[in-house]
Amino acid sequence: MANLDSVLACLDLNLDRALGRLTELLKIPSISTDPAYAADCRRAAEYLAGDLDAIGFDASVRDTDGHPMVVAHHDGPSGAPHVLFYGHYDVQPVDPLELWESPPFEPTIREMPDGTKRIVARGSADDKGQLMTFIEACRAYKAETGGLPCKVTIFLEGEEESGSPSLNPFLDANRAELLADVALVCDTNMWDRHTPAISTGLRGLVGEEVTIKAASRDLHSGYFGGAAQNPIRVLAKILADIHDDDGRVTIPGFYDGVDELPDDVRAIWDSLNFSETDFLGQVGLSVPAGEKGRSVLEQVWARPTAEFNGISGGYTGEGFKTVIAAEAFAKVSFRLVFRQDPARIRAAFREFVTSRLPADCAAEFAPHGGSPAIQLPFDSPWLEKARGALSEEWPNPAVMISMGGSIPVVGEFKDRLGMESLLIGFGCGDDRIHSPNEKYEMTSFHKGQRSWARVLAALGGAAG
Amino acid sequence: MANLDSVLACLDLNLDRALGRLTELLKIPSISTDPAYAADCRRAAEYLAGDLDAIGFDASVRDTDGHPMVVAHHDGPSGAPHVLFYGHYDVQPVDPLELWESPPFEPTIREMPDGTKRIVARGSADDKGQLMTFIEACRAYKAETGGLPCKVTIFLEGEEESGSPSLNPFLDANRAELLADVALVCDTNMWDRHTPAISTGLRGLVGEEVTIKAASRDLHSGYFGGAAQNPIRVLAKILADIHDDDGRVTIPGFYDGVDELPDDVRAIWDSLNFSETDFLGQVGLSVPAGEKGRSVLEQVWARPTAEFNGISGGYTGEGFKTVIAAEAFAKVSFRLVFRQDPARIRAAFREFVTSRLPADCAAEFAPHGGSPAIQLPFDSPWLEKARGALSEEWPNPAVMISMGGSIPVVGEFKDRLGMESLLIGFGCGDDRIHSPNEKYEMTSFHKGQRSWARVLAALGGAAG
Numbered sequence: 001m002a003n004l005d006s007v008l009a010c011l012d013l014n015l016d017r018a019l020g021r022l023t024e025l026l027k028i029p030s031i032s033t034d035p036a037y038a039a040d041c042r043r044a045a046e047y048l049a050g051d052l053d054a055i056g057f058d059a060s061v062r063d064t065d066g067h068p069m070v071v072a073h074h075d076g077p078s079g080a081p082h083v084l085f086y087g088h089y090d091v092q093p094v095d096p097l098e099l100w101e102s103p104p105f106e107p108t109i110r111e112m113p114d115g116t117k118r119i120v121a122r123g124s125a126d127d128k129g130q131l132m133t134f135i136e137a138c139r140a141y142k143a144e145t146g147g148l149p150c151k152v153t154i155f156l157e158g159e160e161e162s163g164s165p166s167l168n169p170f171l172d173a174n175r176a177e178l179l180a181d182v183a184l185v186c187d188t189n190m191w192d193r194h195t196p197a198i199s200t201g202l203r204g205l206v207g208e209e210v211t212i213k214a215a216s217r218d219l220h221s222g223y224f225g226g227a228a229q230n231p232i233r234v235l236a237k238i239l240a241d242i243h244d245d246d247g248r249v250t251i252p253g254f255y256d257g258v259d260e261l262p263d264d265v266r267a268i269w270d271s272l273n274f275s276e277t278d279f280l281g282q283v284g285l286s287v288p289a290g291e292k293g294r295s296v297l298e299q300v301w302a303r304p305t306a307e308f309n310g311i312s313g314g315y316t317g318e319g320f321k322t323v324i325a326a327e328a329f330a331k332v333s334f335r336l337v338f339r340q341d342p343a344r345i346r347a348a349f350r351e352f353v354t355s356r357l358p359a360d361c362a363a364e365f366a367p368h369g370g371s372p373a374i375q376l377p378f379d380s381p382w383l384e385k386a387r388g389a390l391s392e393e394w395p396n397p398a399v400m401i402s403m404g405g406s407i408p409v410v411g412e413f414k415d416r417l418g419m420e421s422l423l424i425g426f427g428c429g430d431d432r433i434h435s436p437n438e439k440y441e442m443t444s445f446h447k448g449q450r451s452w453a454r455v456l457a458a459l460g461g462a463a464g
Numbered sequence: 465m466a467n468l469d470s471v472l473a474c475l476d477l478n479l480d481r482a483l484g485r486l487t488e489l490l491k492i493p494s495i496s497t498d499p500a501y502a503a504d505c506r507r508a509a510e511y512l513a514g515d516l517d518a519i520g521f522d523a524s525v526r527d528t529d530g531h532p533m534v535v536a537h538h539d540g541p542s543g544a545p546h547v548l549f550y551g552h553y554d555v556q557p558v559d560p561l562e563l564w565e566s567p568p569f570e571p572t573i574r575e576m577p578d579g580t581k582r583i584v585a586r587g588s589a590d591d592k593g594q595l596m597t598f599i600e601a602c603r604a605y606k607a608e609t610g611g612l613p614c615k616v617t618i619f620l621e622g623e624e625e626s627g628s629p630s631l632n633p634f635l636d637a638n639r640a641e642l643l644a645d646v647a648l649v650c651d652t653n654m655w656d657r658h659t660p661a662i663s664t665g666l667r668g669l670v671g672e673e674v675t676i677k678a679a680s681r682d683l684h685s686g687y688f689g690g691a692a693q694n695p696i697r698v699l700a701k702i703l704a705d706i707h708d709d710d711g712r713v714t715i716p717g718f719y720d721g722v723d724e725l726p727d728d729v730r731a732i733w734d735s736l737n738f739s740e741t742d743f744l745g746q747v748g749l750s751v752p753a754g755e756k757g758r759s760v761l762e763q764v765w766a767r768p769t770a771e772f773n774g775i776s777g778g779y780t781g782e783g784f785k786t787v788i789a790a791e792a793f794a795k796v797s798f799r800l801v802f803r804q805d806p807a808r809i810r811a812a813f814r815e816f817v818t819s820r821l822p823a824d825c826a827a828e829f830a831p832h833g834g835s836p837a838i839q840l841p842f843d844s845p846w847l848e849k850a851r852g853a854l855s856e857e858w859p860n861p862a863v864m865i866s867m868g869g870s871i872p873v874v875g876e877f878k879d880r881l882g883m884e885s886l887l888i889g890f891g892c893g894d895d896r897i898h899s900p901n902e903k904y905e906m907t908s909f910h911k912g913q914r915s916w917a918r919v920l921a922a923l924g925g926a927a928g
Contacts, residue, residue: 033783093785099681162783203686207784216748217563218899221771222667222869225799226754226763227744232772232794233703240704243697280691280824284680287823290690299690307685308696309787314774315795319497319626320671320832321557322797322869323773323898330696331779333786335689359751360744368784405686405786434787435682 003145004457010140011449018136018449019109019119021051025089025128026107026121032067032090033162041067041158044089048135048156055139057154062174064166067158071177074138076151080460084153084180084419086409087131087187088160091123092434099436110439117442126433129440130186130425131156133448137456140449149460153180157409160187163207163369164408171416182382183413184455186448188425191272191399193443196390196451198383199423200376201265201301201402202410204336206345207309207368210353211329212238214361218314219324229360231328232313238356239330242306247291249306249334251352257339261302265402269297272399282430300404305335331368335404342370371408376420382459386422389454393447424455467609468921474604475913482600482913483573483583485515489553489592490571490585496531496554497626505531505622508553512599512620519603521618526638528630531622535641538602540615544924548617548644548883550873551595551651552624555587556898563900574903581906590897593904594650594889595620597912601920604913613924617644621873624651627671627833628872635880646846647877648919650912652889655736655863657907660854660915662847663887664840665729665765665866666874668800670809671773671832674817675793676702678825682778683788693824695792696777702820703794706770711755713770713798715816721803725766729866733761736863746894764868769799795832799868806834835872840884846923850886853918857911890915 011018030044031037045061045068052059052072059072067090076082094104102108104122111117119129134154141148155178159166171178191197214229244250261269276296280286290299299305313328315321334345346367353363376383378400390398403423413419426448432438475482494508495501509525509532516523516536523536531554540546558568566572568586575581583593598618605612619642623630635642655661678693708714725733740760744750754763763769777792779785798809810831817827840847842864854862867887877883890912896902 033785034781093779093781093783095779095781096682161785205686205786207786209784214749217896218560219747220869220898221769221773221797222669222799222867223764223893224747225771225797225868226767226769227752227760228747228749229753230771232775233707236700236703236772236775237707239697239700243701283683283688283692285678285692285824288691289693289822289824296691300687303690305685305690307689307694307786307788308700308778309685309785310778310780310789311696311700311792312776312780314772315557315559316774316776316793317498317557317559319557320673320795320797321497321625321773321898322669322671322771324771325774328775329780331784333685333689333784335686358753360749360753403686404689405684429687432681434684434785437681 004453006144007140007453008450010144011136011453014140015446018132019445022119022129022132022445023107025132026123027105029105030090030123030158031093032159034093038067041090045070045156045158048089051135052154055135056142062170064170066166069158069170070154070156072154074148074152076148076460080150081182082151082153082180083459084155084178084183085134086155086157086183086185087134088127088157089131090158090161091126091128092161094122096436101437118439119442119445120437120439122438124438124440125427125431126438127160127187129445130427130448133426133445134184134186134452136449137452140453141456149456153178167409168412168416171412175417179417179419183419183421185407185410185421185423186425187407188403188423189427189429190425191401193428193441194394195396196394196398197401198386198398199403200378200400202374202407203301203404204340204342204371204373205406205408206334206336206342206370208332208346208349209329209366209368210332211327211364212361213327213364215324215326218326221322221324224324228324229358230324231361232325234358234361235311235313235328235330238353239308241356242352247289249304251306251348253344253348254304256344257341258304259338261298268400272401279429301402302337304337304340307333307335309333335406337373340373342372346370369408371406371411374410374414380420382420382422385458386424386455389458390424390451393451393454424451426451468917470608471604471917472914474608475600475917478604479910482596483909486583486593486596486909487571489596490587491569493569494554494587494622495557496623498557502531505554509534509620509622512553515599516618519599520606528634530630533622533634534618534620536618538612538616540612540924544614545646546615546617546644547923548619548642548647549598550619550621550647550649551598552591552621553595554622554625555590555592556625558586560900565901582903583906583909584901584903586902588902588904589891589895590902591624591651593909594891594912597890597909598648598650598916600913601916604917605920613920617642631873632876632880635876639881643881643883647883647885649871649874649885649887650889651871652867652887653891653893654889655865657892657905658858659860660858660862661865662850662862663867664842664864666838666871667765667868668804668806668835668837669870669872670798670800670806670834672796672810672813673793673830673832674796675791675828676825677791677828679788679790682790685786685788688788692788693822694788695825696789698822698825699775699777699792699794702817703772705820706816711753713768715812717808717812718768720808721805722768723802725762732864736865743893765866766801768801768804771797771799773797799870801837804837806836810834833872835870835875838874844884846884846886849922850888850919853922854888854915857915857918888919
C-alpha cells in the first residue's frame with residue numbers, strides 16, 4: 001500500500017497541473033456532430049496522444065472514415081490483468097449559446113457559496129474531465145513507481161456524441177489489439193456527491209429523423225390555406241399520436257421484450273432512498289411526466305421512452321410569415337430497456353408514421369444510431385474489487401445502479417470482443433451535460449483520479 | 465380617347481425604361497419583419513419618393529415609429545374625383561435562400577419556353593412590381609398630357625409584411641390628407657392570365673406565436689427522459705388537437721360569425737369554371753386538405769382556417785442531440801371570414817392552449833396582427849367603371865372574385881376614413897409570393913400599366 005499512498009499524494013500535489021492539462025483539452029471545440037469542427041476533433045485526438053506518449057504510453061492517432069481514434073498501450077507486471085480504458089474526446093454542440101454564462105470553450109473555475117469549485121466548459125463532465133481522471137492516475141503511478149499495476153490500453157473515441165459510426169468497423173479491424181480482460185468505461189455519474197456508483201444497467205437508444213413533405217414549394221397561407229396539406233400539422237398529429245393519455249407509447253410492438261423489474265433489483269433501488277422531489281426539483285419540475293403508475297426511477301432506468309429531441313418547419317425567425325411550409329422535420333429518439341430490439345423499434349416507428357400520412361404527403365427517414373439496453377452481471381469479480389476500491393475513497397460505500405442514458409460501446413465490447421465493462425464515473429446529476437453551462441465538480445476531478453489509482457491497484461492486486 | 469391612346473403608346477414605347485426603374489427598386493432588400501433591414505426599408509421609401517417627385521408629385525417620406533410611409537399628391541382636373549392609390553414597398557424574408565435559382569435581390573428576366581418573360585426577384589409581384597404599374601401609368605399620363613385625369617394621392621406603406629403596426633396611428637393622424645373618394649389597392653391577382661379581376665371579398669387574419677416552457681434548462685434525454693415534460697411533445701399535442709378528423713377547427717366559439725355562402729355569390733363562383741385539379745396541381749398536390757364537404761374555392765375564400773406557419777424546438781442542426789428542450793414555439797395564424805372577431809379568436813386560442821397545459825408547463829403568447837374579413841359592395845359605381853376599363857385591356861372581361869389572403873388596410877380605410885377600396889391587381893396564382901423564386905409576369909407589368917391608364921381615364925371621365 002506504500003506505493004498507492006505515494007501515488008495518491010502525488011495526485012494531491014499535482015492537482016493544479018492536472019487542471020491546466022484539462023483546460024488545454026477543454027479549449028478545443030471538438031464537436032463531432034458538426035462537420036465544421038472536424039479539424040478540432042483531430043486536434044483533440046492529437047493532443048491526447050501526445051500527452052499519453054509523454055507519460056510513457058505507446059500512443060497513436062488512428063484514422064477512420066470519420067473522426068480519428070486514439071489508442072495507447074502500456075505494459076503491466078507479469079501476470080497482472082489487462083484493462084481497456086474507454087472514454088471519448090468529442091463533445092456535444094453548444095447551442096443555445098446565449099444561455100452560457102461563460103464561453104463554452106473558455107474553461108472557467110467557479111467557486112460556489114459553499115466553498116466547492118467547479119470547472120465550467122462544454123465537455124468538462126462529458127467526457128473530457130472524466131477521461132482525464134484516468135490519465136492523471138496513470139501519470140502519477142508512472143511518476144511514483146515507474147510503472148502501472150495493470151497492463152493498460154487506453155481507447156478514446158471521437159464520435160460518441162454523433163452515433164459512433166466508425167466504432168464497430170474499428171473494433172472489428174483491431175479486435176486483437178483492443179481485447180483485454182475487462183473494460184473500464186468512464187462516462188457515468190456517481191449516485192450522489194458522497195456516494196460512488198458502478199452502473200450495471202443502461203438503456204439502449206434508437207435515433208430517427210423524420211421529414212414530412214407535402215407541396216412542391218412553400219405556399220402563401222392566404223392563397224392556399226384551407227386547401228393545401230400543412231406538413232407541420234401532419235407532423236404534429238403524428239407525434240401527438242405516439243403517446244396515449246397515460247404516457248404509454250402507442251407504436252405497435254413497442255413494448256415487446258420489456259420486462260417488469262425483477263424483485264431483487266427493485267429491492268436495491270428502494271434502498272437508495274431516491275428523492276423524486278429533489279431529482280425533478282433541480283430542473284424546475286415537480287410532477288413525474290412519464291408513464292402513469294411508475295416511479296421516477298423506473299421511468300428513467302427501467303422503462304422505454306419516445307422523446308422528441310428537435311423539431312423545425314416553416315418560418316422560425318423574428319416576426320411572422322404567413323407561409324405553409326413544403327416540409328417539416330423532427331428528431332425522435334427511443335430509449336430501450338431489457339430485450340427491445342433497436343431494428344424492430346426503428347421499423348415499427350417508420351410504419352407508424354407512413355401509415356398515418358394523408359394524401360399528397362410523403363415521409364423521409366434518416367437513422368441516427370441504434371443500440372440495445374445492457375445489463376451487466378452482478379457477480380463479476382472485477383465488480384467486487386472495484387466496489388471495494390471506490391468505497392475506500394469516498395465517504396459512502398459504492399452502490400450499484402442503473403442508468404437512463406445509453407453507452408453503446410458497452411454493448412459493442414460485449415458483442416464484438418466478448419468483454420465485460422465496469423462503468424465507473426464521477427459525474428453529478430446536476431452537471432448539465434448536453435446543456436448550457438456544463439460543469440464538472442473539482443471534487444469529481446480530484447477524487448476521480450484518486451479513485452482510479454485505487455481501482456488500478458485493486459485490479460492489479462487481483463493478479464498477485 | 466386620343467389622350468388615352470397616346471398614353472398607352474407611351475407606356476409601350478417606354479417598357480424597357482420602366483423595367484429599369486423596377487429593377488432598381490427590387491435591388492433594395494426592404495424586408496420589414498427583420499430589424500437588420502431597417503435602413504434598406506428607408507432606402508426603398510426614399511427611392512420611391514424621389515421618383516414621384518421627378519414625375520411631378522409633391523412627395524415626402526414620412527417617419528413613423530417603424531418603417532416610414534411615402535405620401536405623394538398630384539392635382540387633377542376641376543371636378544374630377546380624388547383617388548388614393550395604396551401599395552407597399554416592403555417585402556417578405558427570403559429564406560430558404562438555398563432554393564432560389566437566382567439571388568432574390570438581383571432581379572433577373574427569364575424567358576420561358578412559350579416566349580413569355582418574367583421578372584424574378586423577391587417583391588417582384590408582392591408588391592413592388594404591382595405598385596410600379598400605377599406609378600408608370602401616372603408618369604406616361606404626365607408625359608403625354610401634362611396632367612392626370614383624376615386628383616391622385618399615392619400612399620405607400622413599408623410594414624405590410626410585418627403586421628402594419630404604424631398604419632392605424634398614421635391613418636388617424638393624417639385622416640384629412642389621405643381621405644379620397646375611393647381607394648385603389650394594387651396587391652391582388654388576376655383570375656387567370658387572360659382575365660382581370662376585382663377582388664370584393666378578403667379573409668381576415670389573426671397571428672399568434674405560442675411558446676411552451678417546461679424545465680428550467682435543456683435536459684439530457686437519457687437522464688431525464690420518461691420523467692420530465694417535453695415541451696415539443698406538449699406543443700405537438702396541442703397543435704394536433706386544433707383540428708378534428710374532418711378538418712374543422714375545434715377551438716370553442718371559432719365558428720361564431722361564420723355564415724354559409726350566399727346563393728348569389730355561390731352562383732358567381734360556380735360560373736368561374738375553377739379547376740381544383742389545376743389549382744392544387746401547380747404546387748404538386750391533388751387532394752383538397754381542408755374541411756370535408758367544401759369545395760376548394762370555399763376552403764380558400766369563404767371558410768376560416770388555422771394554419772401552423774412555423775415551429776421550432778430542441779436541436780435542429782446537423783446530426784443528433786439527445787436533448788429534452790426547455791421550450792418550443794409555434795407560429796400559428798387564423799384566416800377569418802364573415803363576422804369572425806379577431807380579438808375573440810385570439811382569446812379563444814389562448815384559452816385553448818392554457819387549458820391543455822400539463823403540470824410544470826407554461827405558455828407564453830405574442831400577438832402578430834389581427835384584422836377581420838372584408839366584403840365590398842357589388843353595386844359601387846367605381847366598381848362598374850373599373851370593370852369596364854379592365855375589360856377593354858384584356859382578352860376576357862373582368863370578373864369579381866374573393867381572396868383567401870388578408871389586406872388589412874382595406875378594413876382600416878373603411879373603418880377609419882369611411883372610404884371604399886377597389887382591389888385591382890395583376891398578379892398570377894403561380895407568382896410564388898412569399899416563396900423562393902417569386903416572379904412577376906412581364907405581361908402583368910406591361911398590361912398592368914395600361915390597365916391603370918384606362919382605369920384612371922374611366923374614373924376621371926366619371927366627373928365629366
